[in-house]
Amino acid sequence: MKKRYTLEQKRWDDPAEHAMPEHSRVPASFTIGNMKIAPATVLAPMAGVTDTVFRRFIKNASQFTTPADGLADSSADVDSVTSNQQSGCGLIMTEFTSADGLSRMRETKRKRYLTYYDDEHPISAQLFGSNPATLADSARIVQDAGFDLVDLNLGCPAKRVVACNGGSGLLRDLPLIETIFKTVRAAVSIPFTVKFRMGWNDKHIVCVELAKMAEDCGLNAVALHARTREDGYTGQARWEYIAAVKDAVKIPVIGNGDIRTPEDAAAMVDITGCDAVMIGRTAPSNPWIFRQIAQYTATKEATGVGTYDQPTDQDRYRMIRTYFQMLVDEIAVEERAEAARAEAITAAGQVAREQRHRDCVGKMKQFASWFTHGVPGGGALRKQIFESKNGDAVLGAIENFFANRVDDSSNLPLAAASEEQIFASVAYCD
Incomplete structure (x- = not known):
């Protein structure tokens, strides 16, 4: 029976439980090009969600301070190097933006669409499309608008996006992806990253090859959502592919998929060796998740037992x-x-x-x-x-x-x- 794909299916399918190694934790920081991200946590781009209001809301919800007892949020691995006003969220990303639309917009409309505020830095703008020249032009617009990074979307499974060869639709055309990588890389000086899925389906897994291509073309980091396009949001994210990508490249690897709790984030780092974790679905339902990860990391370092606050x-x-x-x-x-x-x-x-x-x-x-x-x-x-x-x-x-x-x-x-x-x-x- 053919696997049914539906974009509306976004709940967890029998979420896996992970054993907690003694020293597992999310790194205090990682570097994308010349940009230091601290801590090593990323808010995933989400259509209809991660506008400027939601991004700033998450930054606010992620704030943490060092309490008097020195235990709950404090550790050298978190607060001594944490930027963004002590935020547990290291990097935020925009909703994915059509490169075709962006390149055709009037200047005034572009400013509205690319709105962000000073307290959102570091911030990455995500683009989707399939025309190398148009993507390069849009990347220059993003750079001129003051964004810290630009990201290419090769993960969106939505039919309307795939139909125009955008998002995960491009995973079927690696030569075109290579041309896009090279064209965009030549167009901008800010860090350039890509977020992608494992492949189109289980018979067409290309994540390792794609990650190597990204590194060879000068991209500064890759983020893998460990599902195929055909998977949509069903089944378990297959973290072993994040590990395979990490083993294949030297640039930073960001892991994405099935991070529901701070324990999941720590387990992903331990199991895959990834440099950072990206959180999508959990953030709208639990805006405190980034602060909780920081608390979990700090208390585990200080006491050996990771703890974090639950919302009242x-x-x-x-x-x-x-x-x-x-x-x-x-x-x-x-x-x-x-x-x-x-x-x-x-x-x-x-x-x-x-x-x-x-x-x-x-x-x-x-x-x-x-x-x-x-x-x-x-x-x-x-x-x-x-x-x-x-x-x-x-x-x-x-x-x-x-x-x-x-x-x-x-x-x-x-x-x-x-x-x-x-x-x-x-x-x-x-």
């Missing part, structure tokens, strides 16, 4: 409110910029404004859904949220729900959500 109801409430406020603030920034350009008074400007507000409410609903899975009574809240017509109604539902929960018991950890509950609704395209 109050933590979830604060995070939801913070994210919603950031969405609203971002709209205000855009509208002030439009007013300065006298765009808001035009018909087109009004349509764009209304669309942004609809998108804001949509993101509120999406995020609240992620964050209430596993919370007792969360089903009723999600129903209220999805029936809400505007942002005020969404906020009202959140306020009423948590007002009855954030009490003297709010410092107790939440009951763990099932993996199926958590990931059933996460949008994701690598």
